[in-house]
Amino acid sequence: MRYSIPAAIGLALSALFTTPASAASILDWMQEHRPATSGKPQDQPADSATLLTLEPDETEMYPHPSADGRFLLTLTGNHHRGGPWISRRYSENGDPANVVSDDPGAIDSTTWMDPHTVCFLSEKTGELGLWEKSADGEGMQRRIQALTGLISQPLLLKDGRTIIAVRLKPADKKNSHRQTRERDYFNNWSFDDASSEIVRFNSDGSEQVLSQGMNPSLSPDGNWIAFAMPVGRSMHLFRVHPDGTELIQLTDSRSSDVQPSWSPDGQWLLFTSDRTAPDLRHADKGAWDIWSIDINGRNLAQVTRDPARDGGAWMGSDGRIYFHSDRKIDKATLAQHQLKSASAGFHIWSINWQQPDTTGTSSDK
Secondary structure (H helix, E strand, O other): OOOOHHHHHHHHHHHHHOOOOOOOOHHHHHHHOOOOOOOOOOOOOOOOOEEOOOOOOEEEEEEEEOOOOOEEEEEEEEOOOEEEEEEEEEOOOOOEEEEEEOOOOHHHOOEEEEOOEEEEEEOOOOOOEEEEEEOOOOOOOEEEEEOOOOEEEEEEOOOOOOEEEEEEEEOOHHHHHHHHHOOOOOOOOOEOOEEEEEEEEOOOOOEEEEEEOEEEEEOOOOOOEEEEEEEOOEEEEEEEOOOOOOOEEOOOOOOEEEEEEEOOOOOEEEEEEOOOOOOOOOHHHOOOEEEEEEOOOEOOEEOOOOOOOEEEEEEOOOOEEEEEEOOOOOHHHHHHOOOOOOOOOOEEEEEEOOOOOOOOOOEOO
């Protein structure tokens, strides 16, 4: 049987955003599968993050701000209307602007090409390819390049032709369909019984494996790819040039450092980590927060602090950080959104970033 990563990811998200047969509703299911917290007191004040999106029975994840700072792309789901889909939202208040795409391939691959255009994976013509379309969801769509294999998380380089993406290599294709379906989509850096590699796809059809790894992120100047790579039971951050030269390790801790993204000036990386309370055997039981580090592996700093799971962070052009979290929502915040209660699950939060003092010599050791 022929498999594709868009279809596999679609099944994973179906398990997250639709009602499983074993639960009465998606809310029940999400409560059942909520991981143990890190052991921090539940009444401990959280950080200064503020809630941006909160719609009845809806979950929002993976916010990605446009270069001009006006909009966010988010992965959205609602068990009443099906899903998931990619939506465009106003970064100022989180209100939805339009549906960008509900293509199964788009849900794990949509990214900005410029403030008005996005690209995503799709099999709409019967074969996998990277496509572009207007971020307002209207107008024609153009295929940039055909691709083959189990491909995910693509990046389009500045030349508009070269693609960097993750290729999965399942050890057991018979079981990859079933195991992917059971994944928790907070974790987009590991797949059961599959290895992953960062691959450069050239416009002439040639390929080059840059490294083992996952979660590639292109620097604003296009000169570096940051990514996460497994080393033993840990996950560390690395960066490499798009041609595969000068591989540099940035973090080195007995933890999982994943989902890197760049600051607009290209001098800092945000990432998701469980380093405050790592559980290398059971990743879903760690304490997940947002951290920052400079591109030389120094000035490590914790950005968010909450017993819930924080992840998928991106920094906007104004320095504000957007991320998803399943943290608790207090009554005052509910009242601001004119709701009496909130559904369990992930929503988009934001927090002001305080650049760490770079006069010290702190590094990740």
